[in-house]
Amino acid sequence: MMKQKEAALEFAKLASDWEWRLNNLYYITDKEGRVIKFQMNTAQRELFKNMHLRNIILKARQLGFTTFIMIFMLDACLFRKNTRCGVIAHNQDDAKRLFREKAKFAYDLLPDFLKQMVGAKVDRAGELVFSNGSSLTVGTSFRGGTFRYLHISEFAKICCKYPDRAQEIVTGAFEAVSKDNVIFIESTAEGRTGYFYQYCMDSLNKHRAGMKLTALDWKFHFFPWHMDKAYTLDDPIIVPQRVHDYFEDLALKVGSNFTSTQRRWYAKKEETLGEKIKQEYPSTPEEAFEQSIEGTFYQRQFEDLYRHRRITKVPHSPASCVHTIWDLGVNDSTAIWFVQLVGAQWQVIDYYENEGEGLAFYKDVLDKKKIDLGYTYGTHLGPHDLEVREFSTGKTRKEMAQGLGLFFEVAPKLPVMDGIEAVRGLLPSVMFDQERTADGVAKLQQYRKDWDDKHGVWKDRPCHDHTSHAADSFRYFAICAEWLRDGYSSVVTLPATHQQQIPTGAWT
Incomplete structure (x- = not known):
């Protein structure tokens, strides 16, 4: 006891x-x-x-x-x-x-x-x-x-x-x-x-x-990852010179050297994770976010947007019509941007994305926003594949949309990289509503090049992932922004690398 x-x-x-x-x-x-x-x-x-x-x-x-x-x-x-x-x-x-x-x-x-x-x-x-x-x-x-x-x-x-x-x-x-x-x-x-x-x-x-x-x-x-003593590799491997160069620079930043076993571990992790290595295993605070945007298409533009406070509270203007720009998925996501021209200023006031739904569902989404938020719609702009005929019905998706009361204009088909250049040119002059466009803005920021695991470099083409639909629909907006601004003029201003005349009939 x-x-x-x-x-x-x-x-x-x-x-x-x-x-x-x-x-x-x-x-x-x-x-x-x-x-x-x-x-x-x-x-x-x-x-x-x-x-x-x-x-x-x-x-x-x-x-x-x-x-x-x-x-x-x-x-x-x-x-x-x-x-x-x-x-x-x-x-x-x-x-x-x-x-x-x-x-x-x-x-x-x-x-x-x-x-x-x-x-x-x-x-x-x-x-x-x-x-x-x-x-x-x-x-x-x-x-x-x-x-x-x-x-x-x-x-x-x-x-x-x-x-x-x-x-x-x-x-x-x-x-x-x-x-x-x-x-x-x-x-x-x-x-x-x-x-x-x-x-x-x-x-x-x-x-x-x-x-x-x-x-x-x-x-x-x-x-950082190097706080964990388990993140080492004893097995002998050949560490690429670019990884050695990375550690030499890192040693100067953090004030300490890294062992050969740590370098081997990092090199093998990079083989698996590719461009995600710095996000998942950062060595410095900046690096954690650096890799998240490295390889993205619009990094510089978004830095300017944040610096000039152009992502902020942007209220709907009842005096201006709301244009919608779509990327329509069949078995995939559909993304819709809602934009207004207020004076000479493009204002992006809303964004909506969903998947696995038909056109009738998205028509209901627009109708609800019209009732709840007071939107008066102008142009509905969609991708060129709206003109493709469905095998089962013999109708184009544009014709099917018309049956629901949605009348689309069709954006011209251009090389993706030309569209990306158009977005880069448009972004600095746009205002985004911080709350209603948060999901779309996040995806635009993360839209990036594909990663070449073998050579450890970025490819020249976009990566197709969860950001693609928001980026594609915004690309259609950028291509057609001047056409919308001028009230459906017959000429669309395209990137300098791909200037062309678009006849009025292409929009009907």
């Missing part, structure tokens, strides 16, 4: 130390699937020692921050009464996996005496509710209630793929955390757009300026 009492007193003494608890009470699975005791690695310990009330974490992949934060939250629930913790994953599958593999796994392997002291009275998919009034919930969004700790996993992916949900997180979930409680945002980079990028840049600038942070300021944490 005395030994049990002494053991209990000893545990109580040790358990008063949060860091000791984190490194001694919890079990996880490692990268090889083995069950091991959780102990903080270098990056996790640095975050634990230097966390702020608002934390934004830009990181290399697989440094274990989600695991650490979920163990941290589980511990907070067990040892602090009435502590509500929430984790937001970027999709439902990830939410289920994180709960099952991180929170639930660690809880199930706790010592029995601890589970008896603070047991889970509710244990269901996505939620643990404890007898002391604390809870840990994993989902894809939260609104309402209050949180002591909130964690957003892979927030950049949410901003990129689900901008509406990102806005809901910022306006809803973040507002459920008081200024004295804690938020963790962690992610790899995903392009130079969205809340994650903006928060990173703002907090990085404050960090470098040595500014004192308030409770509501985001503290910047950066964790």
Whole structure:
């Protein structure tokens, strides 16, 4: 009995130390699937020692921050009464996996005496509710209630793929955390757009300026791939000279040299990831976002747009008609830009994209916007393949659209690179509505050249991916902008490399 009492007193003494608890009470699975005791690695310990009330974490992949934060939250629930913790994953599958593999796994392997002291009275998919009034919930969004700790996993992916949900997180979930409680945002980079990028840049600038942070300021944490000692390769390989040159430049930037085993690991990772290597395994904060835009077609133009604040609040002007520019997919996405000419200024006020739907669906979308937002439509402009006849009906898609009350003009067929040059010429003079065009703007920024894995260079053709439809429809806009501006003149201004006259009949 005395030994049990002494053991209990000893545990109580040790358990008063949060860091000791984190490194001694919890079990996880490692990268090889083995069950091991959780102990903080270098990056996790640095975050634990230097966390702020608002934390934004830009990181290399697989440094274990989600695991650490979920163990941290589980511990907070067990040892602090009435502590509500929430984790937001970027999709439902990830939410289920994180709960099952991180929170639930660690809880199930706790010592029995601890589970008896603070047991889970509710244990269901996505939620643990404890007898002391604390809870840990994993989902894809939260609104309402209050949180002591909130964690957003892979927030950049949410901003990129689900901008509406990102806005809901910022306006809803973040507002459920008081200024004295804690938020963790962690992610790899995903392009130079969205809340994650903006928060990173703002907090990085404050960090470098040595500014004192308030409770509501985001503290910047950066964790490069070379913090992990596991990112090495002992097997002898030939490292390309361009990789050696990269490390020589990097050594000057970060003030340290890199081992041959680190260079080998990086070279092999680059073979697999290609141009994504810097995004997934950045060495510097700038590099994380640099690779996200390297190879993109409109990098310089968007830098100017942001610099001159041309991506901002742009209200619909009831006095001007709204032109729509389409890229129509059959078994693919359909993308629609909504633009107005206000005075001499092109204003892009809206963007819509969906997939797997017919023309009638998109006609309903336009009708709803007309009712809800007051749009008065002008020209509907679509691609040249509107003229292709469907085998099943014998009608063109243009004719099918007319049957629904949608009357399309058809953009001329031009080489893609000529259209890209037209976009480059148009972008500096355009205004974008920051909220309604967020998805389209993000895709325009990410539209890039295809990557040649074999030679480690960019190809001269665009990569066909999720950005293509937004980029293609905007290309039709750029090609025909002067024609729209002049009120359907017979001449379309094309890039200098492909000047030609377009007869009026081509538009009917």
